[in-house]
Amino acid sequence: MPSTSDGTGPADRRAEAPPPRPASPPPAAERTGEAAAPPAPPAQEVISAEIAQTRQEYLKAVEGGGPRLDHPPRAYPPYRSSILRHPRQPLVAVRDPDAVELTGPVFGVTDVTELDADLTRRHAGEPLGERIRVTGRVLDGDGRPVRGQLVEIWQANAAGRYAHQRDQHPAPLDPNFTGAGRCLTDDEGRYAFTTIRPGAYPWRNHDNAWRPAHIHFSLFGAAFTQRLVTQMYFPGDPLFPFDPIMQSVTDDAARERLVARYEHDLSTPEWSLGYRWDIVLSGPAATWMEEGR
């Protein structure tokens, strides 16, 4: 091994070694750059067995008269990072009609620019990848449109890499793609983004862990109680059954609601493919705030 200064510094090793294969990082690190720990990460079979078990337990609970769950449980051990990051105490119910959370933040034309909704036009050149249009409506729990509210998205590039310094997946960055966008919903609750289809990428929850392609969404409703951050998936992705984050939604019907549908009429000839994804926010709002939103 050719020696520079002392020849043993981590920088030297990094320069000489091939990119580290993500086989021995700590299981909970999730590509965060946290220090490597010795224990071997669990195999996909172990995670898949845990996923199957939690689903069976949920189905049994529903058969026994338990409630159907629209959201993932915060404690979901197959997603290793959830283990130390969920409360063990039950949530405290607040049913105060004067609670501040029954109202929420508002946004307007000062908060977005027209370019924000087109993630392919943020740089001098065109990003690589499959150009897509993603559109749908944001509705409240009664099916009414959420008007004039902020929708934010972020995603990996076509190669499956985020424009984030802590993402060290050895896939290329795209100088013409950052992957963040914003828009306001219109009077019908519609949003629309032009972007490229993100790639799948590896993460370090377990050995050979791969996230299905997804776009992160952040949504505001008529009240702070309706706040939602979620992920949109693409139909037919073979990685669905292996992914503990998607499978954390243990209810089969609820999990389906995370998947956009391909709509041929939303595709533009010689330009882009179209996907539709409607989003429904739940949570109470102050009735006096309903008009004018």
Next chain:
Amino acid sequence: MTPPPVPPVPPVPGTPRAEALAAAGERPPPTPSQTVGPFYGYALPFAKGGDMAPAGHPDTITVHGRVHDGAGQPIPDALLEFWQPAPDGSRAGAPGSLRRDPVTGEIVGRHGVDFTGFGRVATDADGHYTLRTLPPGGVPYISVCVFARGLLHHLFTRVYLPGPAGAGDPAADPLLASLPPRRRATLLAAPEGEKTYRFDIRLQGDGAHEETVFLDFG
């Protein structure tokens, strides 16, 4: 040379459209939550996101603290959002939290005349956040929404401000009154010098410290 007849297109499997359900008079079921993940940093945090108070406003209060996990470790990739009434008690909020420079598109911060009531701060490498705001009008608390890698569904809590910073008496607050003292203490910001308050958030108890009270609004 006519092309063969096109067979009927089979229905596309996938999500039932919430729009269609709503049109049929059915309540559409909610879209499930998913974790914010580790890489929201170039999309969600914005310049001066934690500076809700106009620069130099004499009534400005500082609320700061750390977010911890169940091992007591600081969480360097949590995102906190704050929502509160204006000092005059208005809950209408105002646009402009992410006010943009029309030339560059850069976020330039609030213009300082309207109080938007909304703040957003990502924790730093030490799990720490800082919020500079004005005292909420009419209530003794600031609402908080917590997101983090590893957290599959966000959590709500409240920062209760003692004394003149919070309107009204926290002891008279129905939520605080309903909690045993050890739990109640997790919602009380600790005064730390003039107009500065400490508020730590513990997503899970670590044995030595009580887990923060998190709220369900139904």
